[in-house]
Amino acid sequence: IIDFTVTMKGLEDQLLGRVIRMEKSDLETERLRLVEDVLENKSTMKELEDNLLEKLNSVEGSLVEDEELILVLQETKATAEDVSKKLIVASETEQKINTTREEYRPVATRGSILYFLIVELSKVNVMYQTSLRQFLAIFDGSISKSKPTHVIDKRINNILEYLTKLVWRYTLRGLYEKDKFLFTLLLALKIDLNTMRISHSEFMLLLKGGAALDLNAVKPKPFRWMLDVIWLNLVELSKQEVFNQLLEKVTENEKDWKIWCDTEAPEQEEIPCGYNSMLDVFRKLLLIRAWCPDRTLSQARKYIFDSLGAEYLESTVLDIETMLEESDNRVPLICLLSIGSDPTPQIEAMGKTRMQEVHSLSMGQGQEEAARKLLVESTTNGHWLLLQNCHLSLHFCDEIMQTVTDTEEMHSNFRLWITTEKHVQFPIGLLQMSLKFTNEPPQGIRASLKRTYADITQDTLDYSNHASWPMLLYSVAFLHTVVQERRKFGALGWNVPYEFNQADFTASMQFIMNHLDDLDPKRGISWNTICFMLGEVQYGGRVTDDFDKRLLCTFTNVWFSEGLLQPEFKFYEGYPLPDYKTIDEYTDHIINMPLQDIPEVFGLHSNADISYQINTAKGILDTILSVQPKESAAGKSGETRETIVYKIADDMLRKLPKDYVPHEVKEALIRLGGLLPMNIFLRQEIDRIQKITTMGNF
Numbered sequence: 001i002i003d004f005t006v007t008m009k010g011l012e013d014q015l016l017g018r019v020i021r022m023e024k025s026d027l028e029t030e031r032l033r034l035v036e037d038v039l040e041n042k043s044t045m046k047e048l049e050d051n052l053l054e055k056l057n058s059v060e061g062s063l064v065e066d067e068e069l070i071l072v073l074q075e076t077k078a079t080a081e082d083v084s085k086k087l088i089v090a091s092e093t094e095q096k097i098n099t100t101r102e103e104y105r106p107v108a109t110r111g112s113i114l115y116f117l118i119v120e121l122s123k124v125n126v127m128y129q130t131s132l133r134q135f136l137a138i139f140d141g142s143i144s145k146s147k148p149t150h151v152i153d154k155r156i157n158n159i160l161e162y163l164t165k166l167v168w169r170y171t172l173r174g175l176y177e178k179d180k181f182l183f184t185l186l187l188a189l190k191i192d193l194n195t196m197r198i199s200h201s202e203f204m205l206l207l208k209g210g211a212a213l214d215l216n217a218v219k220p221k222p223f224r225w226m227l228d229v230i231w232l233n234l235v236e237l238s239k240q241e242v243f244n245q246l247l248e249k250v251t252e253n254e255k256d257w258k259i260w261c262d263t264e265a266p267e268q269e270e271i272p273c274g275y276n277s278m279l280d281v282f283r284k285l286l287l288i289r290a291w292c293p294d295r296t297l298s299q300a301r302k303y304i305f306d307s308l309g310a311e312y313l314e315s316t317v318l319d320i321e322t323m324l325e326e327s328d329n330r331v332p333l334i335c336l337l338s339i340g341s342d343p344t345p346q347i348e349a350m351g352k353t354r355m356q357e358v359h360s361l362s363m364g365q366g367q368e369e370a371a372r373k374l375l376v377e378s379t380t381n382g383h384w385l386l387l388q389n390c391h392l393s394l395h396f397c398d399e400i401m402q403t404v405t406d407t408e409e410m411h412s413n414f415r416l417w418i419t420t421e422k423h424v425q426f427p428i429g430l431l432q433m434s435l436k437f438t439n440e441p442p443q444g445i446r447a448s449l450k451r452t453y454a455d456i457t458q459d460t461l462d463y464s465n466h467a468s469w470p471m472l473l474y475s476v477a478f479l480h481t482v483v484q485e486r487r488k489f490g491a492l493g494w495n496v497p498y499e500f501n502q503a504d505f506t507a508s509m510q511f512i513m514n515h516l517d518d519l520d521p522k523r524g525i526s527w528n529t530i531c532f533m534l535g536e537v538q539y540g541g542r543v544t545d546d547f548d549k550r551l552l553c554t555f556t557n558v559w560f561s562e563g564l565l566q567p568e569f570k571f572y573e574g575y576p577l578p579d580y581k582t583i584d585e586y587t588d589h590i591i592n593m594p595l596q597d598i599p600e601v602f603g604l605h606s607n608a609d610i611s612y613q614i615n616t617a618k619g620i621l622d623t624i625l626s627v628q629p630k631e632s633a634a635g636k637s638g639e640t641r642e643t644i645v646y647k648i649a650d651d652m653l654r655k656l657p658k659d660y661v662p663h664e665v666k667e668a669l670i671r672l673g674g675l676l677p678m679n680i681f682l683r684q685e686i687d688r689i690q691k692i693t694t695m696g697n698f
Contacts, residue, residue, distance in 0.1 A: 174436030233290035315447030340501030382411030
């Protein structure tokens with residue numbers, strides 16, 4: 001089996017050549033000419049040597065009397081001297097060219113890192129496929145579009161910043177919301193690993209913590225209040241040079257560490273024992289990850305801010321218009337579906353705006369023939385074709401790919417839109433040739449409101465002359481955000497994870513418009529009507545659980561009342577109700593909202609965030625660990641993987657408890673009170689664990 005995949009070093013050299021061709025085309029041309037000249041000169045030398053050997057083999061008699069041979073020797077000598085001089089000059093020139101080329105090596109290195117990072121994502125989700133051809137187009141675009149300057153160092157920095165940001169945005173657009181932070185964190189880590197800001201051992205420590213340690217094989221933990229997992233994390237962390245005194249300092253300063261650990265946000269407090277000034281942002285992340293797993297994500301955001309910049313913490317809003325400009329008639333646009341993320345309304349609305357005819361068809365059994373006809377008609381007449389739920393017709397996806405690739409005459413206005421859920425058998429070729437995007441609501445109140453108001457026009461804001469219209473619109477948007485955000489807390493948020501989506505907001509907004517249009521000025525706003533429609537119909541129509549319905553009605557009754565129009569009204573402390581006249585003012589207000597939301601905003605206890613943060617951080621770190629190349633110890637100690645596995649198995653067997661002695665167990669149970677319910681239960685558990693240890697020893 002031959003592996004034709006590109007290597008990181010091979011891609012780096014390939015990208016370096018592309019950079020030089022675009023930035024220093026004359027230099028690359030000279031280098032290629034030089035290579036040709038060197039090959040030609042070496043070929044000439046080879047011919048002369050072969051000719052000389054042939055003459056020597058065919059000569060008869062004395063060598064000194066053969067005039068033809070003497071002439072050949074003289075010619076060979078003269079030519080060899082000339083070629084040698086050319087080769088020396090060529091070598092010197094090549095060194096100068098390579099020195100200049102190496103100045104652009106950081107760009108090629110960064111490009112190689114980014115590509116292989118994107119490739120790793122396909123292990124996270126099989127739908128995250130990006131071809132090398134797509135990446136090279138992005139790479140070339142970043143070089144041509146980045147800010148030009150004659151200063152080489154500045155030019156390289158401009159390319160690096162533009163390239164990293166462009167690849168980040170391009171990739172983020174096609175990721176599910178739960179994987180976006182994972183990608184951003186992994187991007188920062190990979191770049192810092194390359195620049196040696198962090199070591200590989202520190203990188204693995206962040207991912208694994210002290211999971212590989214055995215509590216019985218390490219120094220006993222000093223305090224009863226400390227969790228076992230935290231102590232193991234600290235033991236593993238103390239192996240790093242900067243933390244080599246950590247265990248002693250923790251033991252000697254119990255009170256300081258406990259107070260720090262018990263604070264609501266330890267990452268914002270001063271770390272005891274002078275570590276606050278001693279550690280940079282990443283090493284603080286290692287310490288926070290060891291002590292307070294629920295604050296890992298918060299400190300990771302600080303690390304991303306320090307490593308990449310504030311922009312990488314901002315949630316990106318899907319811009320279908322821009323994505324459409326990037327595509328052409330041979331590049332399908334694939335939406336990866338999730339709960340409440342169907343892009344059909346947006347695609348149809350955009351088609352209507354552009355006076356473009358849109359055909360849509362939901363795929364499934366027996367729909368292939370209808371899809372085939374629409375595909376031919378759309379490619380011929382320049383229509384848009386939306387094929388929904390293509391994961392239900394996987395074999396037809398191969399035909400789609402073949403049609404788009406092989407059709408010679410295709411209308412320039414034709415666009416193919418595809419929606420699909422995750423499926424391991426979805427054609428990789430179709431994914432790699434397409435532009436992928438997701439349409440999920442972004443995480444966080446600020447990001448969600450930002451996206452909502454991105455779809456609201458100034459005409460919508462100016463729709464009604466009623467003074468309360470802008471505030472009611474914002475309140476509905478805030479309610480829409482809260483009911484969606486509560487889903488991330490699992491059963492603490494909603495007993496049932498409902499598919500609230502943009503259609504619910506649009507319908508609610510339309511109802512408020514109609515209500516204000518039909519409003520009797522004497523009677524004023526009917527708050528009971530608004531609460532009923534929002535809590536029982538628009539959003540409540542999806543709710544099936546009685547407790548969830550009561551919660552939703554509580555939100556509407558508290559927020560949608562006369563108090564809403566009072567100047568001092570707040571959804572929660574730090575979340576006031578703005579009253580502006582323009583979309584730009586609302587956008588500025590949203591941008592200045594907190595980046596991270598506390599659970600109380602959603603009506604939850606602060607402890608609700610702990611389990612969410614721990615589970616999310618663990619999921620992200622475990623996923624990153626799972627996509628890393630498997631480490632082999634063969635290069636270090638000469639041991640094979642099988643030898644290592646046997647060693648681990650032997651170590652586990654040694655740690656198994658000894659067999660229980662029946663009469664000793666019986667005597668111990670009698671001392672505990674005989675046939676009490678808990679003792680009977682204990683005896684059953686002892687029997688079960690004995691069976692397990694017996695099987696293990698066998």
